[in-house]
Amino acid sequence: xxxxxxIGGHWCLAQDNRTFPVHDAATGEVLAQVPDCDVADARxxxxxxxxxxxxxxxxxxxxxxxxxRSIAARLRERKREFAQIITAENGKPLDESxxxxxxxxxxxxxxxxxAIRLGTEVIRSRRADxxxxxxxxxxxxxxxxxxxxxxxxxxxxxxxxxxxxGCTQVVKPAESTPLTALAFAxxxxxxxxxxxxxxxxTGAPDAIGSTWLSDGRVRKLSFTGSTAVGRHLMRSAxxxxxxxxxxxxxxxxxxxxxxxxxxxxxxxALTGKFRVSGQTCVCPNxxxxxxxxxxxxxxxxxxxASELRVGCGRDEGVRIGPLIDDRAIERVRSQITDAVAKxxxxxxxxxxxxxxxxxDRFFAPTILANATREMLCFQEETFGPVAPVARFTGEAExxxxxxxxxxxxxxxVYSRDEERIERMVRSMNCGIVGTNTGIISDAYxxxxxxxxxxxxxxxxxxxxxxxxxxxxxxxxxxx
Numbered sequence: 001x002x003x004x005x006x007i008g009g010h011w012c013l014a015q016d017n018r019t020f021p022v023h024d025a026a027t028g029e030v031l032a033q034v035p036d037c038d039v040a041d042a043r044x045x046x047x048x049x050x051x052x053x054x055x056x057x058x059x060x061x062x063x064x065x066x067x068x069r070s071i072a073a074r075l076r077e078r079k080r081e082f083a084q085i086i087t088a089e090n091g092k093p094l095d096e097s098x099x100x101x102x103x104x105x106x107x108x109x110x111x112x113x114x115a116i117r118l119g120t121e122v123i124r125s126r127r128a129d130x131x132x133x134x135x136x137x138x139x140x141x142x143x144x145x146x147x148x149x150x151x152x153x154x155x156x157x158x159x160x161x162x163x164x165x166g167c168t169q170v171v172k173p174a175e176s177t178p179l180t181a182l183a184f185a186x187x188x189x190x191x192x193x194x195x196x197x198x199x200x201x202t203g204a205p206d207a208i209g210s211t212w213l214s215d216g217r218v219r220k221l222s223f224t225g226s227t228a229v230g231r232h233l234m235r236s237a238x239x240x241x242x243x244x245x246x247x248x249x250x251x252x253x254x255x256x257x258x259x260x261x262x263x264x265x266x267x268x269a270l271t272g273k274f275r276v277s278g279q280t281c282v283c284p285n286x287x288x289x290x291x292x293x294x295x296x297x298x299x300x301x302x303x304x305a306s307e308l309r310v311g312c313g314r315d316e317g318v319r320i321g322p323l324i325d326d327r328a329i330e331r332v333r334s335q336i337t338d339a340v341a342k343x344x345x346x347x348x349x350x351x352x353x354x355x356x357x358x359x360d361r362f363f364a365p366t367i368l369a370n371a372t373r374e375m376l377c378f379q380e381e382t383f384g385p386v387a388p389v390a391r392f393t394g395e396a397e398x399x400x401x402x403x404x405x406x407x408x409x410x411x412x413v414y415s416r417d418e419e420r421i422e423r424m425v426r427s428m429n430c431g432i433v434g435t436n437t438g439i440i441s442d443a444y445x446x447x448x449x450x451x452x453x454x455x456x457x458x459x460x461x462x463x464x465x466x467x468x469x470x471x472x473x474x475x476x477x478x479x
Contacts, residue, residue, distance in 0.1 A: 008048030009195025025091030037203030042211035052196030057166035068112035104156035106443035111160035138166035151177035245456030250409035254284035268438030332384035409449035
């Protein structure tokens with residue numbers, strides 16, 4: 001297991017030799033000590049990325065495509081190894097971790113596809129005395145700050161398009177899950193990625209982030225995390241006019257109409273809500289069900305949720321692993337307490353689960369009936385295995401209910417009426433909509449939100465656009 005940082009193609013410790021521990025998410029065991037980097041290390045990473053920029057952006061697109069394909073292939077070959085690291089430091093079940101590795105590989109394949117499509121565009125003009133072209137160029141050195149809930153996929157989402165366009169990169173993974181990032185750094189060395197093209201450092205987020213945003217050589221920052229931190233980064237980015245991509249909090253509505261296939265809606269809700277123990281930004285967070293099928297939906301979801309096995313992600317058959325830290329457990333408990341005090345009833349779950357040899361961070365899948373929008377669980381993102389279910393009557397109320405939040409990342413709607421689905425898709429104030437499905441992420445699609453959920457898109461050609469600067473060329477035509 002690699003525990004050093006990668007800067008300029010070299011493995012290194014923090015300049016002052018400080019380290020911090022990385023813990024097993026389930027047991028609390030110390031897995032490793034990694035460098036606790038600060039301002040000087042952050043500058044070294046920028047120096048390395050800046051020095052590598054000219055050489056990397058001058059590579060022909062087919063060369064970059066081949067490297068991206070190689071990364072994707074290596075990830076798939078080493079799926080089990082990466083899955084074990086992800087499960088150790090994140091806690092999610094091994095099969096979910098393996099799925100994350102495959103998803104990450106897809107981002108490199110998608111970026112490889114687009115790398116060879118991105119090229120000079122000829123623009124038609126009404127004037128015969130000029131020819132017009134638009135030339136795509138890499139924006140330059142780019143930075144990425146990634147979260148703990150998808151420690152490999154969020155790096156892939158940001159690194160793949162940056163490399164495809166010709167940018168060089170500095171990356172800071174979450175403090176809870178740096179070992180996955182360092183294992184990825186090892187893979188980059190193995191495929192002979194030129195030194196300095198990608199640099200990965202671990203450590204203090206404030207010092208590293210502020211150093212990168214105050215250095216004029218860094219021309220873009222991509223961040224996935226909380227809305228509060230996103231606001232701070234926007235303010236910090238202003239002085240150097242740094243381009244930003246921000247994928248922030250979510251508060252996704254899950255709308256079920258009476259004409260829906262209720263069994264399919266229950267299955268979609270179960271899959272979408274309890275993945276990573278409910279700790280994803282696109283998890284359904286507010287379940288809004290039309291009155292005629294409300295009782296059927298609640299009873300069916302509670303029945304299936306109560307059967308989900310809670311435990312260490314390394315154990316066979318586990319579907320619900322630990323929450324990431326003690327604060328996460330307290331947030332879940334406080335939302336449930338608040339909901340019950342305001343009239344909700346616990347249909348199943350509602351309590352911690354003791355797992356032998358592990359920390360007190362496991363919580364039973366919980367279904368809350370009779371939820372209302374006054375409850376904290378309908379006002380704040382939960383990031384845990386809690387599904388509050390409210391009633392609605394009629395399409396207009398469903399739309400109003402779904403949009404009653406400043407967040408706008410994802411939303412879900414279940415109905416057999418295609419015209420209604422289309423109306424809902426166009427009415428829901430979010431960047432992603434799942435219709436009759438609870439799983440929406442795809443490396444080939446534009447992932448991103450609006451409002452308090454941020455801006456920018458990741459995936460497919462839209463992801464490459466975020467790292468591209470277009471140069472317009474107007475040439476005189478002589479006869």
